[in-house]
Amino acid sequence: MKIKAVVTFLAVTAIAPTYAQLTEIRPDFYGSIQGLVSWEDNQDKQTRIQEAILGLQGFIPSEHVRVRYKLAAEYSDNNPNLKENNEIIISESNVLLMSQSFGALYIGNGTTGAWQDLYSKVDIFDSNNISRAGGNGTLFRQDKYGKNIVAYASPVFHNFSLKVAAMSPKAENGSDVDVLGLRALYNTSNFSLVFNRAEMDQKFMPSGYTRWALSSGYRFNDAYFGALVEYNEKDPQGDSWVYALSGQYQHHSVKYRLGVQAKQYDAHVMKEDETLLLANISYALHPNASLYGEVAEYFEDSSNDKISLGLIAHF
Numbered sequence: 001m002k003i004k005a006v007v008t009f010l011a012v013t014a015i016a017p018t019y020a021q022l023t024e025i026r027p028d029f030y031g032s033i034q035g036l037v038s039w040e041d042n043q044d045k046q047t048r049i050q051e052a053i054l055g056l057q058g059f060i061p062s063e064h065v066r067v068r069y070k071l072a073a074e075y076s077d078n079n080p081n082l083k084e085n086n087e088i089i090i091s092e093s094n095v096l097l098m099s100q101s102f103g104a105l106y107i108g109n110g111t112t113g114a115w116q117d118l119y120s121k122v123d124i125f126d127s128n129n130i131s132r133a134g135g136n137g138t139l140f141r142q143d144k145y146g147k148n149i150v151a152y153a154s155p156v157f158h159n160f161s162l163k164v165a166a167m168s169p170k171a172e173n174g175s176d177v178d179v180l181g182l183r184a185l186y187n188t189s190n191f192s193l194v195f196n197r198a199e200m201d202q203k204f205m206p207s208g209y210t211r212w213a214l215s216s217g218y219r220f221n222d223a224y225f226g227a228l229v230e231y232n233e234k235d236p237q238g239d240s241w242v243y244a245l246s247g248q249y250q251h252h253s254v255k256y257r258l259g260v261q262a263k264q265y266d267a268h269v270m271k272e273d274e275t276l277l278l279a280n281i282s283y284a285l286h287p288n289a290s291l292y293g294e295v296a297e298y299f300e301d302s303s304n305d306k307i308s309l310g311l312i313a314h315f
Helices: 004-023 115-116
Strands: 028-040 046-060 066-077 087-100 103-111 146-152 160-167 180-188 189-202 212-221 223-233 238-253 254-266 275-287 289-298 308-313
Touching: 004 146, 046 087, 066 103, 115 160, 115 180, 115 189
Parallel strands: none
Antiparallel strands: 028 046, 028 308, 046 066, 066 087, 087 103, 103 146, 146 160, 160 180, 180 189, 189 212, 212 223, 223 238, 238 254, 254 275, 275 289, 289 308
């Protein structure tokens, strides 16, 4: 009994530092809020909270694998989805396992890899963007958030890497993989080129919709340029090409952004082509707060033109 007690004591003593180290790991809290006043064609002046986010994320290091966890809630009184408008929804709930030797594995709900790796290069505007809160005021078909995602990223080899992702937004349609994404990436410190293919299962999208995208970004001193091409094949809304260019220049506390998006439908689609011009100027009041003014002009009047003045604060 004494020997057993001594062994137990030594085991607990050996494990105790490990638990002590774990208790010292603290998550980082983050958040942002965006309020704006907007003037939109055919509508009265609108004052609203476009988006408010509160979240936490942290890292758990170990000898072979580093774990990142993330949880965030989002609120908006400008969400076009009536079930989510004026409701607090969970926008991020995921874990990421990272290894330099074996790559990374992502599990959960949250921002899609397609947005992070491709669309974020041109989706740089404060009010008119792919965000759920803004109702996706762009011409793209890609969403920013996804549900039930399992994704793998290969280790980086000479700036090249590969990613594969399986997403299942609908849980009861008889398909375990509603959307299958394949991605090839080339990234350096100031340049990136990414190709993506996303195929929808016919149980999720009966037409067999496939989305192709190619995106690039380049940064030079205080200037940035991004470009993207999206092709929507067998799209139930009509096959189309979407072209986008965005640019930003920063001078001290002021940022200037310009962007153009053009959507061209295939000849057999009985829809009018669309063009969107975006302009934004923002001033940093503080490293954690900025004022902005933004204009969205739809050339073919496919949507309402809009002018927005807003304040963004974050921590």
